[in-house]
Amino acid sequence: MLDTIISVWATQQLTLRTIQHLSMFFIALSISIIIAIIAALLVYSNPRVGNIWFNILNVIETIPELALFIFLLPILGLGEPPTIAACVLYSILPIMRNTYTGLANVSNEYIEIAKAIGLTKNEILFKIRLPMALPLISGGIRVAVVYTMGIITLGGLIAAGGLGVPLQAGIHQYNIPAIIIASLWVGTLGVVFDAVAWIIENKLARRYNPW
Amino acid sequence: MKFDHVTKIYKETKAVDDVSFDICKGELFVLLGSSGSGKTTTLRLINRLIDPDEGTIYLNGNDTKDMNPVELRRRMGYVIQQIGLFPHMTVKENIGIIPKLERWKEEDISKRTNELLNLVALPPDYFRSRYPHQLSGGQQQRVGLARALAMDPPLLLMDEPFGALDPLLRMQLQNEFLSIKRKLEKTIVFVTHDIEEAFTLADRIGVMHNGKILQIGTPSELLFNPVNEIVSKIIGSENKFKAIKFLQAKDVMIPMDKKYLLQENMTCQEAVNIMISNKIELSIVKESNGDIKQVILSDLLKNEDMRRSINDFGRKLVIVPPDENLSSIITLLKSSNEKLAIVMNQNEIQGLVMIDSVLINLV
Ligand SMILES: Nc1ncnc2c1ncn2[C@@H]1O[C@H](COP(=O)(O)OP(=O)(O)O)[C@@H](O)[C@H]1O
Ligand SMILES: [Mg+2]
Numbered sequence: 001m002l003d004t005i006i007s008v009w010a011t012q013q014l015t016l017r018t019i020q021h022l023s024m025f026f027i028a029l030s031i032s033i034i035i036a037i038i039a040a041l042l043v044y045s046n047p048r049v050g051n052i053w054f055n056i057l058n059v060i061e062t063i064p065e066l067a068l069f070i071f072l073l074p075i076l077g078l079g080e081p082p083t084i085a086a087c088v089l090y091s092i093l094p095i096m097r098n099t100y101t102g103l104a105n106v107s108n109e110y111i112e113i114a115k116a117i118g119l120t121k122n123e124i125l126f127k128i129r130l131p132m133a134l135p136l137i138s139g140g141i142r143v144a145v146v147y148t149m150g151i152i153t154l155g156g157l158i159a160a161g162g163l164g165v166p167l168q169a170g171i172h173q174y175n176i177p178a179i180i181i182a183s184l185w186v187g188t189l190g191v192v193f194d195a196v197a198w199i200i201e202n203k204l205a206r207r208y209n210p211w
Numbered sequence: 212m213k214f215d216h217v218t219k220i221y222k223e224t225k226a227v228d229d230v231s232f233d234i235c236k237g238e239l240f241v242l243l244g245s246s247g248s249g250k251t252t253t254l255r256l257i258n259r260l261i262d263p264d265e266g267t268i269y270l271n272g273n274d275t276k277d278m279n280p281v282e283l284r285r286r287m288g289y290v291i292q293q294i295g296l297f298p299h300m301t302v303k304e305n306i307g308i309i310p311k312l313e314r315w316k317e318e319d320i321s322k323r324t325n326e327l328l329n330l331v332a333l334p335p336d337y338f339r340s341r342y343p344h345q346l347s348g349g350q351q352q353r354v355g356l357a358r359a360l361a362m363d364p365p366l367l368l369m370d371e372p373f374g375a376l377d378p379l380l381r382m383q384l385q386n387e388f389l390s391i392k393r394k395l396e397k398t399i400v401f402v403t404h405d406i407e408e409a410f411t412l413a414d415r416i417g418v419m420h421n422g423k424i425l426q427i428g429t430p431s432e433l434l435f436n437p438v439n440e441i442v443s444k445i446i447g448s449e450n451k452f453k454a455i456k457f458l459q460a461k462d463v464m465i466p467m468d469k470k471y472l473l474q475e476n477m478t479c480q481e482a483v484n485i486m487i488s489n490k491i492e493l494s495i496v497k498e499s500n501g502d503i504k505q506v507i508l509s510d511l512l513k514n515e516d517m518r519r520s521i522n523d524f525g526r527k528l529v530i531v532p533p534d535e536n537l538s539s540i541i542t543l544l545k546s547s548n549e550k551l552a553i554v555m556n557q558n559e560i561q562g563l564v565m566i567d568s569v570l571i572n573l574v
Contacts, residue, residue, distance in 0.1 A: 055568070117358065118284035118309055126460055131299045174397050208299040 006131035008181045012166035018185070021162035024080060024152050025193075032144055033065035035088065037137065038096035043096075044103045054100075057093040065090070065154055072160065083155030083162075088186065090151060098140030102133025135205035142197040149190045163189075212257070212366070212398070217266035219252055226252040228422035229266070237364075239399045241321070241393060243409040243418030244445065247442055253419070254368050256285045259398065268470040269368075276561060288359025288367040288397075292374040294345040295355045302328070303339045306358045317552055326358035349380045355389070360395070368398045375406065382531070406447060410571055419440050431570055435545075451573055460540060461533035463569045464554045464562030471495050473521060480517040482506060495560065496525055497555065503528055503553055503560070530555050531564070531567060540564060 009015070043050040053145070065086060072082040097121045106129050115126045156164020170178035212234040219227040227249045234240045242250040242309075255261050256268060259280045268275045269558050275283060304311075306327055307320040326427040328335040331353035343351055352372060359367060373381045385408060392399065393445055403409055409416050410430045417427045425445075426438045434451060437443035473494040475481055487492055492508045504525025511517075511524060529543050532566075544566055552564040 109293050109295070112260070112295075113289070113291060114290040114297075116255075116258060116291075117285060118281050119312070123312060127312075128297060128357060132297075134299075137241050 004177050006179055008166075011183065012178055014163075014182070014185065017161065017165055018164050018189075021152055021164075021189075023120065024087075024155070024160065024162055025083055025148055026150050027146060028084045028132065028152070029091065029141070032088045032091035033095060033141060033146070036092045036140070036144075037099050038102065039092065040096045041130075041169070044100055044129075045125070046140050050100070054093075054097070057096065057106065060089050061093050066149055066157075069154070069158055078159045080155070080160050083152060083160040084159060086155075087148045092146045093145035095137065095140035098136045099118070099133060102136035103129045105136075106132045106191045132208055134200060134208050135164075138197065138201040138204050142194065142201055145193050145197050149186070150194065153186055177181035212271075212400075213269040214253075214256075215254060215267045217253075217263045217268060219249075219256060219261060220264050225422045227256065227263070229425050230422070231266075232397060232417055232424055232427055234400060236398055237396050238414045239435055240450055241409045241413035241416045242400065242402045242419055243404070243406065243413075243416050245404055248419040249422040250404075250419055250521070251370055252422075254370055254400060257366075257368060258287050261439050263502050270367060285313070285362055286366070288356075288362075288364045290352075290355050290359045290367070290369045290372045292371040296358070298343050302333075302346070302354050303342050305354060306335060308358070308361075310361055311462055323361060324357075327360055330360070331357045332387060332395075333357075346458050348376055349384060349430075352376065352389075356391075358378055365398060367397050369399065369556050370402045372401075373402070374403070374405070381408070386431060388412070392422070406445070411562070418445055425432040431567065434570060451570075454566050455541065458537040459533065460537070460552070461534045461556045461561070463537060463572075464533075464564045466562045467560050469539065472497070472560075475499060475522055478518050479511045479514060479521060482518070482521045483508065483511050486511075493551065496521060496529075497560070498522065498525070501558065503530060505551070505553070528553055530554065531546065533561060537569070541566065 013172065028204055042163055043053050063071070068086050069082060069090065072085055076082040103125070110122060110132070114128050119127065152160070153164040153167065154161050155162055156166075156168045163182060166178055166182040167186070168176065170182060214230050214232050217227060217230045218225060224540050242253060244250050252261070256263055257419055259275060259276075259278075262276070270278070272284075272393065296302075297308070297325045300308065301341075303321070303324045308316075310320045313421070324339065325335040333350060333353055338346070338350070338354075344352070346354065352375075355372070359369075362528060376384065384521060388411060401412060409525045413430060415427060415429055416433055417424045418433065419425070420441055425440050426433060428436070433442065433446050434448055435449055437446060470489045470493055473485065473496050475496050475498050482494065486492070486508050494508075496504050496506055498504060502525075504522075504523050505528045506521050506572060508528065509520065510526075514524070527547075529540075529547055529549050531540055531543070531552050531554055533556050535552055535554075544550065550566050553560060554562045554564060
């Protein structure tokens with residue numbers, strides 16, 4: 001049993017694949033978070049462009065991942081760039097939607113008192129709305145974590161590296177142990193990251209929305 | 212501060228209707244009225260959370276319309292009944308939020324926070340780093356007051372700040388607030404629907420009803436000379452007059468303290484010395500013929516010759532028996548323009564009735 005794992009790990013270069021996988025994961029997730037939060041802030045301050053943005057993103061979310069890959073291939077070629085781009089396109093919506101909802105739904109009482117003691121509009125946005133939206137934002141990020149994990153695994157199909165590669169290889173060569181071990185490993189990573197995100201979300205909720 | 216024919220209209224309702232009044236520096240001005248009478252709207256007009264549809268609001272002679280609203284608000288403390296503290300900030304961050312935006316040095320913010328926490332009777336070491344949800348309602352309200360005072364604003368706006376607290380705690384906070392107020396000498400506009408609170412705190416009260424200020428006056432002016440039925444209903448004068456009818460002198464008197472008694476034929480100088488060291492302004496002298504007179508410190512001081520006998524300065528005094536009812540005492544005092552009556556049983560002085568403090572305790 002252990003022997004099989006060790007040999008599959010070695011032949012399929014799982015250490016290397018894991019490093020590739022995680023580096024794509026963190027890059028894609030960071031880009032998504034930054035773009036989504038900035039976009040949400042912009043949309044929040046200019047509500048008129050908001051609807052257009054959300055409509056575009058809603059449409060993108062309904063396109064199947066594979067179709068999106070095919071669509072992105074001619075633009076970005078094979079490998080990591082289209083995979084990361086697909087991750088970002090999918091992840092922006094949940095994060096942005098939650099950020100926007102979080103910003104908009106801060107109880108009016110807090111906004112009133114903030115205004116009354118002399119905060120400007122921008123100060124209210126960054127000192128009151130944004131921090132109080134953090135629990136919801138992290139909820140959106142948690143959804144994005146799951147999306148990103150899945151899409152990067154699919155990226156193996158278009159030569160992006162990562163843990164999708166051993167899965168593809170296993171399927172091609174009908175190598176059952178490789179399939180099982182690689183998929184269990186991807187699954188474990190997914191569960192662990194989701195758990196970490198969940199813990200962070202809860203911590204933030206208790207810190208920023210204790211009532 | 213001055214309101215000059217200010218009106219604020221929401222759709223059909225005139226929330227504030229042609230309101231004019233002045234508030235003096237250092238005064239605690241209470242806006243009293245039932246819910247929906249326009250108190251909060253009036254308060255929000257002052258710091259320009261809303262702007263009037265008609266009329267002008269002046270601050271130190273300047274039209275507030277010409278001032279930057281953010282700067283204006285930073286020069287006015289604002290305390291409300293609802294939660295009000297930001298839940299994601301510690302007590303210190305809540306108090307220091309405006310100083311920080313004003314780019315105070317970190318050590319100055321810390322120093323100021325500690326000062327203010329001490330002022331509102333919250334030990335800084337214990338409370339500084341707590342979050343609002345870790346505090347009781349009374350503690351939160353104290354922090355709210357501290358935050359309003361952070362920039363040392365000359366004017367404080369308070370909208371039913373103690374409304375959500377239970378009666379006992381409310382009373383305690385009112386007393387603390389009064390003593391803080393005496394220390395700070397700020398101008399305060401205080402909104403409440405609670406007549407007891409208004410009478411406890413106010414220098415002057417503006418009675419609001421349907422967006423109008425019906426009457427402005429000291430508590431006893433409102434109690435005794437309400438301009439119309441509505442005011443007397445709001446003040447509850449009738450109930451108070453009922454109480455005044457059945458209460459008797461002995462129920463409301465302060466037992467006689469010997470420090471108020473002076474020997475007859477003392478010199479002015481001696482009397483002045485005694486009164487000043489006893490911190491009193493007024494003394495009672497029982498003359499050998501049985502007359503009771505009052506001697507007032509300022510009369511003695513105004514006189515040129517301090518060797519004269521105090522008997523020359525005795526003034527007549529309203530004297531009532533212990534079972535005299537309060538309403539006749541008030542009538543007697545009003546007709547003789549006095550504020551103090553002596554309660555005597557046979558030839559024995561039993562106590563004093565100080566009408567102002569009696570009335571404040573009544574409401
Ligand atoms: N933002 C608003 N929009 C519409 N009507 C309002 C608004 N604010 C207050 N009013 C109305 O103005 C009147 C006075 O309200 P308010 O000043 O809050 O009274 P109070 O503080 O004395 O209870 C009420 O009839 C209320 O319904
Ligand atoms: Mg109100």
